[in-house]
Amino acid sequence: MNSTIDSQSLGRVVPPSPDRDEDGRATCVRMFDFQSAPMRAFHLSWFAFFLCFVAWFGIAPLMAVAREDLHLTKAQIGNTIIASVAITILARLLAGWMCDRYGPRRTYSVLLILGAFPVMFIGTSHSYQSFLLFRLAIGMIGASFVITQHHTSIMFASRVVGTANAITAGWGNLGGGVTQWFMPILFGAFLGFGADRFLSWRLAMVVPGALMLLTGFLYYRFTEDTADGRTFSPRIGGKAFWEAAADYRIWVLFLLYGACFGVEITVDNVAALYFKDSFHLTLKIAGLLASLIGMMNIFARALGGIFGDWVGNRSGLQGRSLLLGLVVLLEGLALTVFSRLTNLVPATAAFLVFGLFVCMACGVTYAVVPLVRPRSIGSASGIVGAGGNVGALLAGFLFKSESLSSANAFFYLGIAVAVSAFFVLLLRFQEAEAPSLRLADAGALAAQSAD
Numbered sequence: 001m002n003s004t005i006d007s008q009s010l011g012r013v014v015p016p017s018p019d020r021d022e023d024g025r026a027t028c029v030r031m032f033d034f035q036s037a038p039m040r041a042f043h044l045s046w047f048a049f050f051l052c053f054v055a056w057f058g059i060a061p062l063m064a065v066a067r068e069d070l071h072l073t074k075a076q077i078g079n080t081i082i083a084s085v086a087i088t089i090l091a092r093l094l095a096g097w098m099c100d101r102y103g104p105r106r107t108y109s110v111l112l113i114l115g116a117f118p119v120m121f122i123g124t125s126h127s128y129q130s131f132l133l134f135r136l137a138i139g140m141i142g143a144s145f146v147i148t149q150h151h152t153s154i155m156f157a158s159r160v161v162g163t164a165n166a167i168t169a170g171w172g173n174l175g176g177g178v179t180q181w182f183m184p185i186l187f188g189a190f191l192g193f194g195a196d197r198f199l200s201w202r203l204a205m206v207v208p209g210a211l212m213l214l215t216g217f218l219y220y221r222f223t224e225d226t227a228d229g230r231t232f233s234p235r236i237g238g239k240a241f242w243e244a245a246a247d248y249r250i251w252v253l254f255l256l257y258g259a260c261f262g263v264e265i266t267v268d269n270v271a272a273l274y275f276k277d278s279f280h281l282t283l284k285i286a287g288l289l290a291s292l293i294g295m296m297n298i299f300a301r302a303l304g305g306i307f308g309d310w311v312g313n314r315s316g317l318q319g320r321s322l323l324l325g326l327v328v329l330l331e332g333l334a335l336t337v338f339s340r341l342t343n344l345v346p347a348t349a350a351f352l353v354f355g356l357f358v359c360m361a362c363g364v365t366y367a368v369v370p371l372v373r374p375r376s377i378g379s380a381s382g383i384v385g386a387g388g389n390v391g392a393l394l395a396g397f398l399f400k401s402e403s404l405s406s407a408n409a410f411f412y413l414g415i416a417v418a419v420s421a422f423f424v425l426l427l428r429f430q431e432a433e434a435p436s437l438r439l440a441d442a443g444a445l446a447a448q449s450a451d
Helices: 037-056 060-070 074-102 104-124 128-155 158-192 197-204 206-222 237-245 248-279 283-296 300-340 344-372 374-400 406-426 439-448
Strands: none
Touching (some): 037 128, 037 158, 037 206, 060 283, 104 197, 128 158, 128 344, 158 283, 248 283, 248 344, 344 374, 374 406
16 A cells, blocks of 8 residues: 555545554654644544543542532442443443444544533532432543544554553543642632632532533544544444454453553542541642542553553563553552551552552553454444443442441452453463554455445
């Protein structure tokens, strides 16, 4: 394939260059490139995911105030945490199918615009029931992760796709850390303008929602669905989802992603309250400590992707998967240690070690996913991404229990994570490395499966 391809039948083609493959996908990540289609998708996708993460978990560091305002019990708070991740399971499955069917550009724009409204309107809640419903609706923006991973997966060549996916997801997940200190600061700003405590948390939630709304329009305007500017066509029609769902390896990765990303977002939801109640800290200090894991995504998830690509380029997919199992095991062990510590300084150190491995595990996972089923990247990403929320849903029940302390909930969760790491031994691959899907092949497959 070269630049002589018929432009009327396949659209405009990017001329060959050292940093592009034959299908226009980037072969390296150029951070200061804002002109090429791959790097525009790279930057806008991580920023959109960042905003979604801030909005998704924006209420978590303000939960102590919302708890007082709405008179919420521990069980009710647990229900809202579960609700915030439960709907995302279905949303991620749907988003993966929509990416394969309609392309990431339109899918992301719609999600950002529609998802902005429950974020802005959660401040109108005056009862547990309405608060629960808004948290349930907000959970759909967690599907932003799948679209981010899909868009970067089709924009970057296989040798760097793990790195690109890990950086965009990591910088997006950074929003989970930033929100832990940004939202209390925003809350304090509204207090400074004269609003009372209960009005301030409500007004604070309007800000991330409004930014999401604006970003939805920008995403549609400044991104493209394909690396070389061709018109988007479905990857393999309606069969994409079922091809991915029939592969047992996708479900093993589903489980492992639940053990890393599912645990990460559970910790994002409960860490501020845990530090506040267990170590008797102020809301701001507790939020700052809780933000540490999310903040580590600025480098740790990318580190997982970089190591994943490095190992994969030498040992293929089998090597990538074994690396994933090792990192998940270390994540689980670190969490069990954290749960047993009662002094703030060593507990914070263990929290950081756990954060490093949980973020790396997420990065390694998506250094594997795009290469297992390259012909149905969106659906595969959606299924595995949904696994993260299933993991968070199950973990949420531990923290909902009135009879189980939060420390013991962390301990049992760490044990479960460590055990899940051994499921990686079930993964088998026929080739050292999976080939990338050629755009020409995708078009042919789409035509074959249009029925």
